[in-house]
Amino acid sequence: MGAVKTKRMPRAVREQQMLDAAVQIFGQRGYMAASMDEIAEHAGVSKPLVYLYLNSKEDLFTACIRREAAALTAAVRAGVRPGLPADRQLWDGLRAFFAYTAEHPDGWSVLHLQARTHGEGFAAEVATMREEIVAFVTELIVVAAREAHRDPDLPRREVAGLAEALVGAAESLATWANASPGTTARQAAATLMNFAWAGLGDLMDGRPWTPPGGP
Amino acid sequence: MGAVKTKRMPRAVREQQMLDAAVQIFGQRGYMAASMDEIAEHAGVSKPLVYLYLNSKEDLFTACIRREAAALTAAVRAGVRPGLPADRQLWDGLRAFFAYTAEHPDGWSVLHLQARTHGEGFAAEVATMREEIVAFVTELIVVAAREAHRDPDLPRREVAGLAEALVGAAESLATWANASPGTTARQAAATLMNFAWAGLGDLMDGRPWTPPGGP
Numbered sequence: 001m002g003a004v005k006t007k008r009m010p011r012a013v014r015e016q017q018m019l020d021a022a023v024q025i026f027g028q029r030g031y032m033a034a035s036m037d038e039i040a041e042h043a044g045v046s047k048p049l050v051y052l053y054l055n056s057k058e059d060l061f062t063a064c065i066r067r068e069a070a071a072l073t074a075a076v077r078a079g080v081r082p083g084l085p086a087d088r089q090l091w092d093g094l095r096a097f098f099a100y101t102a103e104h105p106d107g108w109s110v111l112h113l114q115a116r117t118h119g120e121g122f123a124a125e126v127a128t129m130r131e132e133i134v135a136f137v138t139e140l141i142v143v144a145a146r147e148a149h150r151d152p153d154l155p156r157r158e159v160a161g162l163a164e165a166l167v168g169a170a171e172s173l174a175t176w177a178n179a180s181p182g183t184t185a186r187q188a189a190a191t192l193m194n195f196a197w198a199g200l201g202d203l204m205d206g207r208p209w210t211p212p213g214g215p
Numbered sequence: 216m217g218a219v220k221t222k223r224m225p226r227a228v229r230e231q232q233m234l235d236a237a238v239q240i241f242g243q244r245g246y247m248a249a250s251m252d253e254i255a256e257h258a259g260v261s262k263p264l265v266y267l268y269l270n271s272k273e274d275l276f277t278a279c280i281r282r283e284a285a286a287l288t289a290a291v292r293a294g295v296r297p298g299l300p301a302d303r304q305l306w307d308g309l310r311a312f313f314a315y316t317a318e319h320p321d322g323w324s325v326l327h328l329q330a331r332t333h334g335e336g337f338a339a340e341v342a343t344m345r346e347e348i349v350a351f352v353t354e355l356i357v358v359a360a361r362e363a364h365r366d367p368d369l370p371r372r373e374v375a376g377l378a379e380a381l382v383g384a385a386e387s388l389a390t391w392a393n394a395s396p397g398t399t400a401r402q403a404a405a406t407l408m409n410f411a412w413a414g415l416g417d418l419m420d421g422r423p424w425t426p427p428g429g430p
Contacts, residue, residue: 161406168387169380176379191376
């Protein structure tokens, strides 16, 4: 093993330790109040090393957002097995989502609260992840609608709106669940299924809710 | 009419003109890019007068958030008539919400996007409004559950979660609808009713969605 390789390995490991510490401090203190001193101390490294590896507080925060966004998206995707019935896929996806946000409250705070509160650049990082999740949910609903057969031509706009509603509801519930002691990930997922599934299910069966005075 | 009174009246009117201009510029340019010069010009007043009345860019933005939050909350409350069936109340409330956000896209951008992206102080202003709306929706769901009789003891935690889900879905849909040309307020409200009502309705009738393997 050459000198370059032995140097590289510790750097990758140390960077992850720095990111672990940074997510925790950013998530708990908030972006503004978080200090590079505390992050370095928490990671067990010197502050100059944090700057050497991650450049600046802004770049460190961006790296945190990217890592947490990729991990959350991967967790949701891993939770869903294509081929199962649509409500089962949705249930599995929601459980994976709420389990991840419950187990990583600091990561969720970075993504949902901190990243959106401290400037348009950070907010844009999260918007990219959100678009990917909305696209994933849209596809799930389209497949479910085709499966249901009765309304295979559910308009694209309606499906896009439903996916936006579902993702917005999930984001809101995850933040609420993390702030509500004793609320489990499974309970949060069940609440959203109760809220959403019968509605989506009826819609796909061609039984939309009808406004007073007709559609 | 004394001198004091004639002076006061124009000030109140001028302040509203400044706020109108500021909401438009903040909503369209974003908080950082918005300039006090452009806001003053758009309001048809001098820049020193804006500073005299509203003190600073930060205070002007806070005043915008407060005015828009109060107007949105009032619009939703005014749209709902107590005493009607629960689904009608929800439909009326959602239509009022989406009509307001569609007619005031700059105000909605200030509340949902700008205020949450530029610091914890502004975000806290919006959080207060959001809590009021969640409380309003929670009450609506509690009343509906009592009306339905079959499940009068729907747990408080479940109701609170449902209200969070509904508000999160509505926020997400309003932002999406404003970015989707041709999507009307009525369509957005109907999408959310389709998503939510049958689910809520089934739940209140004591027919929750059942997870695989039982509850």
